[in-house]
Amino acid sequence: MTAPPALPSAALDPDVLGRAGDELLETLRELIRIPSVNPVPFDAPDGETRAATWIALALADAGVPSEVVELVPGRGSVSARLRGDGSGGEPLLLLSHLDVVPAAAGAWTHGPFDGDLADGYVWGRGAVDMKNLLAMELTVVRMLAAEARAAGRDPATDPIPGLTRDVILTSTADEEAGGLNGIGWIVQERPELIQAAAAINESGAVATSFGGRRFYPIGVAEKGYAVYRLTVHGTWGHGSMPRDDNAAVRAAQAVIRLAVQGGPRPTEVMRTFLGGVADQLDGEQARLLRALASEDPRLGEAALDAICDPTPARVIRALLRDTVSPNIVHAGIKYNVIPGDASIELDCRLLPGTTEEDMRETVIGRLGDLAAHVDVALVIHAPPVAAPVDTDVYRLLARTVVDHDPDGIPLPFMVPFATDAKHTALLDVPTYGFSPLLLDPEERFMERFHGVDERVGVDALRWGLPVLYDVVRRFCG
Ligand SMILES: [Zn+2]
Numbered sequence: 394m395t396a397p398p399a400l401p402s403a404a405l406d407p408d409v410l411g412r413a414g415d416e417l418l419e420t421l422r423e424l425i426r427i428p429s430v431n432p433v434p435f436d437a438p439d440g441e442t443r444a445a446t447w448i449a450l451a452l453a454d455a456g457v458p459s460e461v462v463e464l465v466p467g468r469g470s471v472s473a474r475l476r477g478d479g480s481g482g483e484p485l486l487l488l489s490h491l492d493v494v495p496a497a498a499g500a501w502t503h504g505p506f507d508g509d510l511a512d513g514y515v516w517g518r519g520a521v522d523m524k525n526l527l528a529m530e531l532t533v534v535r536m537l538a539a540e541a542r543a544a545g546r547d548p549a550t551d552p553i554p555g556l557t558r559d560v561i562l563t564s565t566a567d568e569e570a571g572g573l574n575g576i577g578w579i580v581q582e583r584p585e586l587i588q589a590a591a592a593i594n595e596s597g598a599v600a601t602s603f604g605g606r607r608f609y610p611i612g613v614a615e616k617g618y619a620v621y622r623l624t625v626h627g628t629w630g631h632g633s634m635p636r637d638d639n640a641a642v643r644a645a646q647a648v649i650r651l652a653v654q655g656g657p658r659p660t661e662v663m664r665t666f667l668g669g670v671a672d673q674l675d676g677e678q679a680r681l682l683r684a685l686a687s688e689d690p691r692l693g694e695a696a697l698d699a700i701c702d703p704t705p706a707r708v709i710r711a712l713l714r715d716t717v718s719p720n721i722v723h724a725g726i727k728y729n730v731i732p733g734d735a736s737i738e739l740d741c742r743l744l745p746g747t748t749e750e751d752m753r754e755t756v757i758g759r760l761g762d763l764a765a766h767v768d769v770a771l772v773i774h775a776p777p778v779a780a781p782v783d784t785d786v787y788r789l790l791a792r793t794v795v796d797h798d799p800d801g802i803p804l805p806f807m808v809p810f811a812t813d814a815k816h817t818a819l820l821d822v823p824t825y826g827f828s829p830l831l832l833d834p835e836e837r838f839m840e841r842f843h844g845v846d847e848r849v850g851v852d853a854l855r856w857g858l859p860v861l862y863d864v865v866r867r868f869c870g
Contacts (some may be wrong), residue, residue, distance in 0.1 A: 401866035402859035413732030421510035425517035442469035481557025486589035486709035526828035597826025602834035610806030612826015629733035657693035779834035
């Protein structure tokens with residue numbers, strides 16, 4: 394038996410850590426109470442700037458200067474930098490986004506912008522996506538600044554004791570709409586607020602129980618996207634005399650064809666993930682997971698059909714193939730006029746290895762003979778991104794999780810959606826999804842994203858804080 398490695402957080406006074414945990418909860422609740430909603434509502438156009446300013450004040454209270462930057466008034470992002478002595482290399486970036494998706498309050502148990510603390514949870518829009526990690530990152534920065542002050546240093550100008558690299562905290566506007574008013578602009582105009590050896594970002598290291606084991610999927614990759622607008626042509630006419638070339642009828646046929654998904658193609662990250670989970674299980678579950686990871690699409694398809702629980706089934710299906718979702722369909726101007734054209738908007742998600750051109754070919758292929766009546770226009774596209782796994786950073790993330798949860802099994806993971814990592818990739822900043830939370834086995838965390846009654850467990854948050862603190866201290870020590 395070797396002794397467990399010394400964790401930087403183990404050297405902290407338990408009271409200090411306890412108070413930091415209290416501060417984390419209060420920070421999250423305060424941030425939830427600022428409705429930084431995107432798309433920006435007419436009656437609250439400056440939610441992101443209000444959240445950015447709140448953070449700037451919380452940093453100032455800890456002696457840390459920061460900057461609120463805006464491309465569009467009201468749509469602020471905030472950035473601050475703690476100095477290291479520079480001997481360790483490029484900075485570590487603690488990245489987050491300030492904005493949240495809208496919430497229809499009527500369906501919620503606790504008001505989505507009340508920040509209630511009840512039944513062991515912090516409730517509200519952003520509790521999961523992603524004011525939780527933002528609050529954790531801010532709390533770690535405030536802890537480091539407090540340590541500097543306690544050592545007689547000024548965190549505004551002096552290196553933080555023990556830090557060999559700078560630590561940058563940047564929280565952006567507009568992530569939920571692609572980031573062009575937030576990180577997209579920062580990458581172009583203020584790259585020094587992002588440039589780093591590595592970034593910690595949302596979507597990863599959340600405890601996920603399966604087959605009695607506890608896994609921590611660390612985000613190393615995300616799918617790309619391509620949005621297409623299809624214009625379906627037909628012939629205008631009088632509704633009293635139906636036509637086969639009614640554009641609405643053709644659009645309906647097209648939607649049915651487009652929604653039939655293709656075969657599975659496990660990427661390297663997903664093969665590693667599924668194989669890693671299978672290694673911890675036995676019997677039928679392990680066989681099923683190995684079939685999902687198989688290069689043979691027939692085995693994979695059969696295995697997908699065998700997953701009974703609808704939530705993991707939906708996630709795994711999305712992670713093993715390029716997907717096409719027809720999400721907006723428009724046709725018609727009046728009940729007695731046969732429409733001569735119709736439009737369909739497609740949300741397509743691309744696996745690593747699939748190009749936009751490949752995706753377009755898939756769309757046209759699915760249309761079959763209807764393609765002759767359809768124009769396909771690209772609306773917006775971003776390629777898949779991936780951070781390397783065989784690196785000191787990834788190993789440090791994995792090791793720190795295990796040091797805090799010896800039964801935990803960290804594995805590299807891909808998410809089916811897009812985050813600000815699409816933009817950090819443009820500056821070659823390897824970006825890892827790492828918002829450490831030790832959840833109850835029953836917790837349906839994936840359904841909380843953008844969902845009703847979004848909430849996060851108090852104990853899960855308190856567990857995650859020293860994990861993140863140790864990652865920062867170790868990477869920058
Ligand atoms: Zn998010």
